[in-house]
Amino acid sequence: MAEEVKVFGTWGSPFSRRVELALKIKGVKYEYIEEDVYGNKSPLLLKYNPVHKKVPVFLHNGKPIAESLVIVEYIEETWKGNPILPEDPYEKAMARFWAKFVDEKCLPALWKAGSSPENERAKAVEEACECLKTLESALNGKRFFGGDTVGLVDIAANFIGYWLRLFQEAAGHDLLSAEKFPALFKWSDEFSSCSVVKDSLPPKDKLLAYFKAHIAGTKAAETNASN
Amino acid sequence: MGEENKVVLHGMWISPYSKRVELALKFKGIPFEYVEEDLQNKSPQLLQYNPVHKKVPVLVHNGKPIAESIVILEYIDETWKNQPRFLPQDPYKRAKVRFWTSFVQQQLCESLLTVIKTDGEVQQKAFGNLFEKLEVLEEGIKEIFPDGNPCIGNYNIGLLDLVMLSMFSPNNKIQEEVFGMKIIDPEKTPLIFSWLTVLHQLPLVKESTPPDDKVVAIFKFVRENALKSSLA
Numbered sequence: 229m230a231e232e233v234k235v236f237g238t239w240g241s242p243f244s245r246r247v248e249l250a251l252k253i254k255g256v257k258y259e260y261i262e263e264d265v266y267g268n269k270s271p272l273l274l275k276y277n278p279v280h281k282k283v284p285v286f287l288h289n290g291k292p293i294a295e296s297l298v299i300v301e302y303i304e305e306t307w308k309g310n311p312i313l314p315e316d317p318y319e320k321a322m323a324r325f326w327a328k329f330v331d332e333k334c335l336p337a338l339w340k341a342g343s344s345p346e347n348e349r350a351k352a353v354e355e356a357c358e359c360l361k362t363l364e365s366a367l368n369g370k371r372f373f374g375g376d377t378v379g380l381v382d383i384a385a386n387f388i389g390y391w392l393r394l395f396q397e398a399a400g401h402d403l404l405s406a407e408k409f410p411a412l413f414k415w416s417d418e419f420s421s422c423s424v425v426k427d428s429l430p431p432k433d434k435l436l437a438y439f440k441a442h443i444a445g446t447k448a449a450e451t452n453a454s455n
Numbered sequence: 456m457g458e459e460n461k462v463v464l465h466g467m468w469i470s471p472y473s474k475r476v477e478l479a480l481k482f483k484g485i486p487f488e489y490v491e492e493d494l495q496n497k498s499p500q501l502l503q504y505n506p507v508h509k510k511v512p513v514l515v516h517n518g519k520p521i522a523e524s525i526v527i528l529e530y531i532d533e534t535w536k537n538q539p540r541f542l543p544q545d546p547y548k549r550a551k552v553r554f555w556t557s558f559v560q561q562q563l564c565e566s567l568l569t570v571i572k573t574d575g576e577v578q579q580k581a582f583g584n585l586f587e588k589l590e591v592l593e594e595g596i597k598e599i600f601p602d603g604n605p606c607i608g609n610y611n612i613g614l615l616d617l618v619m620l621s622m623f624s625p626n627n628k629i630q631e632e633v634f635g636m637k638i639i640d641p642e643k644t645p646l647i648f649s650w651l652t653v654l655h656q657l658p659l660v661k662e663s664t665p666p667d668d669k670v671v672a673i674f675k676f677v678r679e680n681a682l683k684s685s686l687a
Contacts, residue, residue: 279558279591279595288547291547293547293550293551293554294554295553295554295557298550298553298554298557299550301549301550301553302546302547302549302550305546305549306546317530317533317534318516318519318521318530320529320530320533321521321526321527321529321530322521324523324526324529325521325522325523325526328523328525328526329507332561362507
């Protein structure tokens with residue numbers, strides 16, 4: 229039975245990588261289409277995600293789905309092996325709660341901390357640190373948020389597990405450090421080095437270069453704005 | 456009600472997030488104890504059950520707490536498998552419901568709250584945003600109501616319905632009193648208007664709806680507070 233599974237994404241996006249990671253965990257073969265989101269979104273992308281016009285978009289036998297965590301739950305429900313969510317409804321609810329916390333609180337706080345002008349940075353960093361501390365408490369001595377294997381929360385927190393440390397290196401900040409968040413820091417090592425994850429991550433040098441260029445660009449814009 | 460299935464809901468009477476959980480329990484016929492929280496004076500239990508957000512609603516099932524209204528709604532549907540089912544069985548249809556629920560929750564509700572809490576240019580911009588998003592939803596729900604008009608008979612209330620009806624109503628009178636205009640305009644978004652009309656006429660919803668003057672009063676209160684604190 230020929231199954232058509234396609235992912236529209238961009239190489240650096242943690243959101244489209246979430247979908248690819250879920251597919252890799254499930255061992256599902258898929259075709260990947262790289263979108264040029266800054267330059268030229270493809271007509272197919274705009275057709276399949278008219279509401280948000282963003283990546284990732286997932287296509288299964290011609291039927292499109294948008295929103296990375298909605299897609300991940302669809303993948304979980306469609307391909308039953310190597311579960312990403314616990315079976316118990318309460319544990320499932322806990323996983324969804326933390327995935328939501330990452331998406332709706334942690335990530336916005338981290339963006340803000342990384343992009344705030346100098347005078348607002350201290351407060352933004354403090355809020356981001358509070359989020360990381362709270363997230364760390366959800367680990368509770370486990371290797372992954374999902375227990376012994378990567379689960380929904382690990383997938384949702386992929387930015388924290390890999391992208392953040394590279395961004396920190398490029399920006400010269402130290403938000404997620406081994407001293408401040410030992411358990412979360414250790415988790416990020418486990419996450420980004422575990423076999424099913426590391427093959428689905430963007431290349432380190434390319435991402436680092438991208439972040440450096442982005443930061444330089446932001447600084448230049450700030451300087452121009454204040455001139 | 457036996458101790459093996461004890462359900463407690465910590466909520467607040469005007470919170471739409473709390474209301475949708477309350478209605479979900481009622482629609483499923485699940486007996487529960489309701490604890491009204493004073494948000495200026497949160498109970499120690501609430502703070503213990505939801506240390507991360509310290510908010511309502513919190514559902515406590517046999518002593519185990521769950522926070523975040525949509526997470527709670529999915530939990531209720533997975534634990535009490537009787538009708539109405541809040542999500543369809545088919546994974547693709549489930550994804551569609553979750554997609555639109557996320558859209559309503561994150562985009563529409565956010566715009567509405569901005570409209571309520573701001574004035575002047577900021578509010579005007581927020582209105583524009585809100586109407587734009589309502590039009591997107593109007594288009595999007597055509598695939599959910601392919602026959603055009605939702606009708607009240609045997610309506611199977613679901614996740615998207617619960618989230619939408621707790622935040623929006625077709626009651627133009629209230630909207631005109633609070634905002635000076637219709638938010639859900641039967642001419643601009645006829646499908647949303649008739650959908651909300653059906654939802655708000657369901658007996659369980661009707662009996663849980665506070666009287667108009669109370670709703671107007673709370674909107675005005677929230678708005679005044681928000682405007683005051685933004686001047687401070």
